[in-house]
Each structure stands twice: as C-alpha cells, then as structure tokens.
Amino acid sequence: MGEAADGGPGWAATRAWAGENLAPGERIEGVRRLLGGWSSQMRRLDISGPQGGRSLVLRSFVKPFFVRHAPGLLTREADVLRLLAGTDVPAARCVAVDARGEHCDHPSLLMTLLPGEVRVDDAGAERRIGLLAGQLAGIHRVEVAAPARPRDYEPWTAPDRVRVPDATGRPLLWRRAVELIRREPPAYVPKFLHRDFHPGNVLFDGAAAEPRVSGVVDWVETSWGPADLDVAHCSTALALLHGVPAGMSFAGRYEAAGGRLAASGADHLYWRLLDALAYAPDAEKPAVPWRELGRTDLTPVVLTERLENYVENLLEQFDC
Incomplete structure (x- = not known):
C-alpha cells in the first residue's frame, strides 16, 4: 500500500492503546497513513525499543457500517491470523485487538507489518496473476479442525438484488445472467476461504x-465454502483491473497450480456469476483504492464496459 501523512485527528485513544500493547521499553516513534484500503483506515506505526526498531500495522474501522459490524469482523480476523501463524500462508501476526472499540477511538486491530507492496499496474501483471493463483491454491489447502473453522460463506448478492447498468445495450445478457443464479447453490467440497482474495489484498516484493508474494492481508471476511467462490472473486477483480482476458484465464491458472474446481461447468458458472453480479451496475467499489x-x-x-464484457464471456464459455 502507498503512504500518506501521519495519524491525523481522532485517534489519541487508539495510539495510547497501541502503546500499551508494545513490548517493555518500546515506544511509537512515527505514524504513517497507508493508502489503498476501502473498508478501513490503515496506519503504519514505527516502533523503537531496546531490541531495535520494527513496524506494526493498525487497522481501524471508522465508517459507520463497519463500526457496527466490527466485533464480528475484527474478532474473526484476529482468530484467523492466530490460526495462520502455524501455516506457510504469509499472513501478519496478531498483536492485539479491540473489536468493540472499548479502549480505542474506533474498533481496531494491531498486527505485524508484512514486507512488500500492493501492485496493480498492468506492467508485470501476467507474472503476478500466476503467483496469485498459486497462493490461492495454497490457502485452500489449509486444514482447519471443525471447532476452529470460520463461518460459512455468505453470498454478496441475490437475483432480486442485482442492479443492471442503466445504459446497457444488452439487457437480455443481464437477464440471462441473473436467471442462472436463480437456483439452489451447487453442492461443493468446503474449503478454507480468504473470501476477499484479489490483487489489492496481496503484497509483492x-x-x-x-x-x-510476500503477504496476504485483509482476513475479515474469511469463510468456509466453495473454492470456486474465491476463484470467482479474484477473477472478477482481474477482469476489472487488467481486462477481461485476465479474469477469464485465472481459473485455469488456479487449477494448474493444484487447485480443484467444480466438475460441472454450470456449477462453476453459478459461482462466477454470483460474484460478478455483485459488482453491478458500475463496479465502482473496488476502483476507489486502485485509483489511489x-x-x-x-x-x-x-x-462498466469491462464488467459487461466479462459477464458475456462467462456465458459464452460456460452457459451450454
């Protein structure tokens, strides 16, 4: 992620709480706002102490919607980070969490800083997409005993909630896509899902x-569900960010990396459309941090054009 000026107003209590969760003798020397987030305010805290310097990351929910849901989201992320500490997934380590904002100005999570940066430029995207596929396959191989499993996945749209772009010249295309998710979800072999895996949540160095890949961040939506859904989410993001061919190729790269998807094309299409249609009508949400x-x-x-063309390509390939 990029960086902006210091911590800004309205976080004195949060800074004090973070300081209380440092090792003896450590202190916060500097604060930098990190750019590229959408749901959270992210800061890098530079720490000095007897053992030398280090940096931590502070995630704070400040938007009213996320403040309301922070207890579930931040508790889930803290639990997932603790779980992943025993795996080879490059995730941060949880230092402290105040999921209800009882000690901070806003609900917050303090974690270690991962190396690397978010890379969303088109240059070098081909190579990075292959690495994304391999990393996602690795995440899906994480084994989690039943008591520690995250919640079951939740769909982010439904047939009656899809908003078709106003200016579309292809209303029948959208109508067909919506009809294809008007069914019971296909059967699936459940896997450990990141649930928001896309180029903006993966660090490279x-x-x-x-x-x-040097890190995978933003585990607040972690779920238990179909691998196809994680693949679908990253595919949609790639189509929007780098163009439709990038989004269409990702599933094949995931399978080449050892991942397994639904055997039925119709079932796979369901998951792909369930994700893509959640972005309608204009796919503006993910673009805000990308523009930053x-x-x-x-x-x-x-x-909007990329989203529509992506849906069209999905129907041409899988709607048999």
Missing part, C-alpha cells in the same frame, strides 16, 4: 520481472 494506487485510467465507463 522483488523486482518487477521476478516478483514474489495510480490506476486513474479505471473510470466508471471503463469498469
């Missing part, structure tokens, strides 16, 4: 020609 990171080319017109 290394040279542009030889990047490597430099992708000012992703205008509402571009995103």
Whole structure:
C-alpha cells in the first residue's frame, strides 16, 4: 500500500492503546497513513525499543457500517491470523485487538507489518496473476479442525438484488445472467476461504520481472465454502483491473497450480456469476483504492464496459 501523512485527528485513544500493547521499553516513534484500503483506515506505526526498531500495522474501522459490524469482523480476523501463524500462508501476526472499540477511538486491530507492496499496474501483471493463483491454491489447502473453522460463506448478492447498468445495450445478457443464479447453490467440497482474495489484498516484493508474494492481508471476511467462490472473486477483480482476458484465464491458472474446481461447468458458472453480479451496475467499489494506487485510467465507463464484457464471456464459455 502507498503512504500518506501521519495519524491525523481522532485517534489519541487508539495510539495510547497501541502503546500499551508494545513490548517493555518500546515506544511509537512515527505514524504513517497507508493508502489503498476501502473498508478501513490503515496506519503504519514505527516502533523503537531496546531490541531495535520494527513496524506494526493498525487497522481501524471508522465508517459507520463497519463500526457496527466490527466485533464480528475484527474478532474473526484476529482468530484467523492466530490460526495462520502455524501455516506457510504469509499472513501478519496478531498483536492485539479491540473489536468493540472499548479502549480505542474506533474498533481496531494491531498486527505485524508484512514486507512488500500492493501492485496493480498492468506492467508485470501476467507474472503476478500466476503467483496469485498459486497462493490461492495454497490457502485452500489449509486444514482447519471443525471447532476452529470460520463461518460459512455468505453470498454478496441475490437475483432480486442485482442492479443492471442503466445504459446497457444488452439487457437480455443481464437477464440471462441473473436467471442462472436463480437456483439452489451447487453442492461443493468446503474449503478454507480468504473470501476477499484479489490483487489489492496481496503484497509483492522483488523486482518487477521476478516478483514474489510476500503477504496476504485483509482476513475479515474469511469463510468456509466453495473454492470456486474465491476463484470467482479474484477473477472478477482481474477482469476489472487488467481486462477481461485476465479474469477469464485465472481459473485455469488456479487449477494448474493444484487447485480443484467444480466438475460441472454450470456449477462453476453459478459461482462466477454470483460474484460478478455483485459488482453491478458500475463496479465502482473496488476502483476507489486502485485509483489511489495510480490506476486513474479505471473510470466508471471503463469498469462498466469491462464488467459487461466479462459477464458475456462467462456465458459464452460456460452457459451450454
């Protein structure tokens, strides 16, 4: 993520709480706002102490909707970070959590800083997409005993909630797509899902020609459900960010990396459309942090066209 000026107003209590959760002798020396988030306010805290310097990340929910849901979201993320500490998934370590905002100005989670940065430019995207596929397959291989499993997945749209773009010249296309999710969800083998896996939540380091995944962030939506749904979500994001071919190719790359998807094309299409239709009508939501990171080319017109073309390609490939 990029960085902006310091911590800003309205976080004195949060800073004091963070300081209380440091090791003996440590203190906060600097604060930087991190850019690229949508649901949260993110800060990097630079720490000094007897053992040398280090940095932590502070996530705070400040928007009213997320403040209301913070107890569930932040508790879930803290639990998931603790679970992942025993795996090879490159996730942060939870330091402290105040999910209800009882000690902070806003509900907050303090965690370790992962190396790397979010990369959303088109240059080098081909290589990064392959790494995304491999990382997602690795996440789905995480085994979780029943008592520690996250909640079952929740769909982010439904047939009667889909909003068709006003200016579409292809209303029949949208009508067909909506009808295809008007069914019972297909049977699936449940997996451990990130549930919001996309290029904005994966960190890379290394040279542009030889990047490597250095971290996966934002585990507040972690769920138990079909691998196809995680693949669908990343595919939609890639289609919007890098173009329709990038989104269409991701499922194949995921399978090449060892992931397993629904055997039925119709079942796979259901999950792909369930995710894509949640972005209608204009796919503006994910573009806000992408523009902060430099992708000012992703205008509402571009995103709407890409979303519609992506839905069309899904129907051409899977609607048999």
